[in-house]
Amino acid sequence: MKHSSTDFARLWKYSVGFYGVWIAHIGRQMKLFDQLAAHPLSIEELITNTKLYPPAIRAWCSAAQAYRLIIARNGKLHLKKQMRRLLHDRASSEYLGGQFSYLALRSLEYRAFEELFKTGKTRKTNSTLSAVEQATDWDHYAFLAAAQHHEKLDPLLSKGCRLLDVGCGTGSMLAKIHKKYPKSSLVGVDPSDKAVAIARQTANGKPITLIMMRGESMKFADEFDIVFLGESLCTIKEKERVISNCWRALKKDGTIVIVEGLLPDSKFDSTESQLIMGMQLDFALQGQKFMNKKDIVVLLNSRFSKMYFQELGGNVYLVTATKK
Ligand SMILES: C[S@@+](CC[C@H](N)C(=O)[O-])C[C@H]1O[C@@H](n2cnc3c(N)ncnc32)[C@H](O)[C@@H]1O
Structure with missing residues (x-):
């Protein structure tokens, strides 16, 4: 009983x-x-x-x-x-407001689950740009807080470096980076016309260049000190190709930075992992899948060294690695 x-x-x-x-x-x-x-x-x-x-x-x-x-x-x-x-x-490490808004806004699309289960039809993330923005806000501040104590990222960004944001969405991360590190010059690429249009408005007058482009088509070479991917790798179809393009875009000893929610090693771990486990359904509706640490290691291993995982909280990881 x-x-x-x-x-x-x-x-x-x-x-x-x-x-x-x-x-x-x-x-x-x-x-x-x-x-x-x-x-x-x-x-x-x-x-x-x-x-x-x-x-x-x-x-x-x-x-x-x-x-x-x-x-x-x-x-x-x-x-x-x-x-x-x-x-x-929004800048508090305990901030949950954005997460609640993401969950509420995404739930408006959940009637599409019936179609997903019956026919496999998925929905584009673009339909909920504002939901995504609400969710990633926390990641951005958590990344900036971690970057401030990072022995390589903080000195580079403070002194002024070139940073490429792959899958920059509405550009809110670039705007935050510019505010904190005004000496750095920033480039964002994203295939969504809607997101890039918003990003251009946000960036207006700031040294931020925005290009409507898929990561798979990037041709940058030896140009950037940092290549940043914030919750975009999970949405990218040809991950290998994009990572190879990120590698080429980096200068010698450049750093790839990935901020991404990663599945726990054990599926039935603790209540802490319940959110990401539930969110898998939401991702499935968008035709996406969360990765785990092993997937990231496999993707980066051949082209990068000094791979380092730091948990920022709530299964969101900061992964950094150096161009080989
Ligand atoms: C969850 S959003 C994250 C946006 C942003 N990085 C942030 O932190 O707010 C994922 C982004 O990846 C972009 N994306 C999807 N496929 C991509 C690709 N092949 N190359 C580059 N970006 C892609 C989407 O358009 C979307 O803006």
Whole structure:
């Protein structure tokens, strides 16, 4: 009996978690957390400030309180410091807000699972650019925090080097790198016209060059100190060819940097790995597959030395290796 009631509680929590994700995402999307992060407000003040539909705001406020995302004290709603770090502060190492938004936005496409299972039809990632941006934000800040302590990357980027971002998407990583390392000159390539158009807007006026191109077609040679691939390797079809092109694009002793969610060694490891294990379904819907450490070693081994894996958290790894 005890076993079955523990399972019942665990499964019940999954339903609650689903709503928790959506309440957090709505709070972010409708800028309710932004309002409460600025100062505590009564529900009426929140309604006046946002000019949003009062019954929806009231329902959100009571749900967000029940889920302890916000608290009420002396007639005002508060977003406490810890919650600000988790839901609102994009640069915090504990930031989960983007992940919640990714999950909520991606779930809008899940009715396509029926077709995937019956016919194998997949959906392009491009349809959810904003979902991807929300998810990779955390990776970007985690990478920048790790790069700051990296004996090779930080001095190179600080002094000013040439960096190529393969699969740069909407260019938000390049914008962050430019902000932190303004002396470096940056190039991004991506085959998505939509993503490159957004990236060009973001890069406007900054020394960032954006090219609409697949990694498989790159012809750069001995040009870059760093080639960066952020959550793009898993989406790339001809991985060998792209890695070979990255190798050629690098100068002598150049560094390839891969930031990527990798499957754990054991499938039934710990609860920590549950997110990536579940996300496999989401990837399957997009016609993609997560890699593991071994896949990366096999891809890099013949062309790179000094391969190094550092876990940034949540099964996301920073992999660095030097051009042979
Ligand atoms: C998950 S997104 C990551 C975007 C970006 N690197 C970031 O961190 O936000 C994967 C990106 O890889 C790009 N991509 C897919 N196939 C590619 C290929 N063959 N060569 C280069 N980029 C590719 C997609 O268009 C998409 O923008």
